[in-house]
Amino acid sequence: MAYNVLLFADPGVDDSFAIMYALLNPKINLVGVVSGYGNTPKEQSIRNTAYLLSLGGREDIPIIGGAAGPLSGELVQYYPEIHGKEGLGPIKPPDTLKNVKVFDFNKILEIIKQYNGNLIIVSVGRLTELALMFILYGDNVLKDVSAFYIMGGAFLVPGNITSEAEANFFVDPIAAYTVMEKAHNIYLHPLNITNKAIITPEIINYLSENSPTPFKPLIKPAFDYYFNAYQTNVPGIKGAPLHDVVPLMALTNPDLVKYIPRRVRVEQFGNAKGKSIADFRPKPDKEPIESLDYIGMEANIQKFAQNFTDTFLRGEFQKE
Incomplete structure (x- = not known):
């Protein structure tokens, strides 16, 4: 059985690998991509998403235009030294990508209705768009989504990004707070596991020679650019963590991640802006059951690397 997945992303190198992984994994039916600002400005994010879908022969998958910036209205800082000027390392999507059809937010409502109780939302970017759904349409707008x-x-x-905060929460902490408070059945994949989800240059070199997928030409240049940035930021690192592949793989491989139930809150302002908080004492304060989130605390990294490799070696992939 394939999971119907609506993906919120901001490609970005690791987001791009997440989109490729979703297209290649037979257990995922990618039903739409919400593409907004994050690692690149919104317009570039949409172009990158369109490029990846066209490479995969999946122009049928709707692209929904996301937000252009955080709820606070603050200016966004981008990270070309990590993701490249265009977001795909050194790769520039071709200029032939003209007239890409981009849907507005109402398309999200249509997709939720279409898959009526059989839809998973996977979010690997900033949380602005998900928060906007609650702001625009009310607290019950996503009640028919099975899990996040x-x-x-x-x-x-x-x-x-700071000593306390991870990027997706830091850039729009108001949105992160809103989503963690209002969404239900949340499986959260934080840095404590995604930092360890490292893919090595050896795996990438093997895939760049042997992957039969249409993404083969992208795999090595995009990864190498990203890996070089990580070698600067984390001296001695043996590969690069593909943070954004983790939630998709965890969805399709339930034994990949071990979760513990805790209520997650997010600091919205001040020096600890974007910090995620949960009570890890042996006897945490009691919280209403419906407010508990599932926090990923351990992950099987060997399985992560193996599943990633196997998925990118698939000879046939999902074309409609």
């Missing part, structure tokens, strides 16, 4: 698989936060480890 989110990459964000950091628990008992340092952040990657």
